């Protein structure tokens with residue numbers, strides 16, 4: 001969505017939930033479950049924007065040559081996430097797939113740590129991220145972490161396998177992303193937490209996960225009542 005025409009955001013009283021997890025951990029499926037609940041606004045990841053910005057596909061470019069195109073993709077993802085976080089809504093609860101935080105702490109961090117992002121690119125992106133998070137209010141009240149084994153994601157990814165971009169996703173890449181999530185949300189040894197974390201083991205099958213969402217539903221939506 002776009003900011004209201006007056007340029008201000010009506011976000012008072014909004015419960016902001018972000019759903020985090022590895023690639024193919026089941027985030028979209030989780031959001032689909034909660035989208036069936038009234039008065040929750042569900043915002044999936046704007047992957048379609050990352051695949052087509054004025055005719056260019058920065059997602060594909062990054063998978064082809066991360067050193068050259070990592071900055072381009074991360075810069076645009078940061079903008080699209082910021083737009084999602086701050087767009088106006090009438091709903092009492094907003095559930096978002098991932099966040100401006102995981103774009104920085106997980107994916108951008110991985111590009112930099114694996115030597116695929118030049119230090120100057122990382123420095124400029126970090127300056128943007130720190131300015132944004134210091135000067136704008138990003139409404140996040142709960143982080144739901146779908147915790148999976150990288151092997152599970154690798155198996156599921158083979159089933160889904162989005163167009164060409166993701167053909168090159170290796171188990172090693174999923175393991176690196178997994179460890180960064182575990183450092184951030186479970187071991188809490190890397191970056192600050194924007195909100196309390198609810199960890200949901202997500203290796204189970206569809207039926208098992210629907211049960212888990214039902215079991216956790218009250219806790220996830222609780223803050224919206226107060």
Ligand SMILES: Nc1ncnc2c1ncn2[C@@H]1O[C@H](COP(=O)(O)OP(=O)(O)O)[C@@H](O)[C@H]1O
Nearest residue numbers: 023024025026027028029156160204205206209
């Ligand atoms: N609990 C599950 N068991 C088996 N397959 C699943 C489960 N949840 C999702 N999938 C499948 O795995 C793939 C990734 O799921 P998806 O919800 O798109 O994950 P994400 O949004 O985290 O990438 C999809 O093909 C989906 O049908």
Ligand SMILES: Nc1nc2c(ncn2[C@H]2C[C@H](O)[C@@H](COP(=O)(O)O)O2)c(=O)[nH]1
Nearest residue numbers: 022023024045047077102103107108166
């Ligand atoms: N380099 C980055 N890639 C990202 C980021 N966020 C998501 N992604 C990639 C991973 C997948 O190929 C695709 C969608 O992710 P799903 O987990 O929804 O399958 O986009 C990012 O910040 N940087």
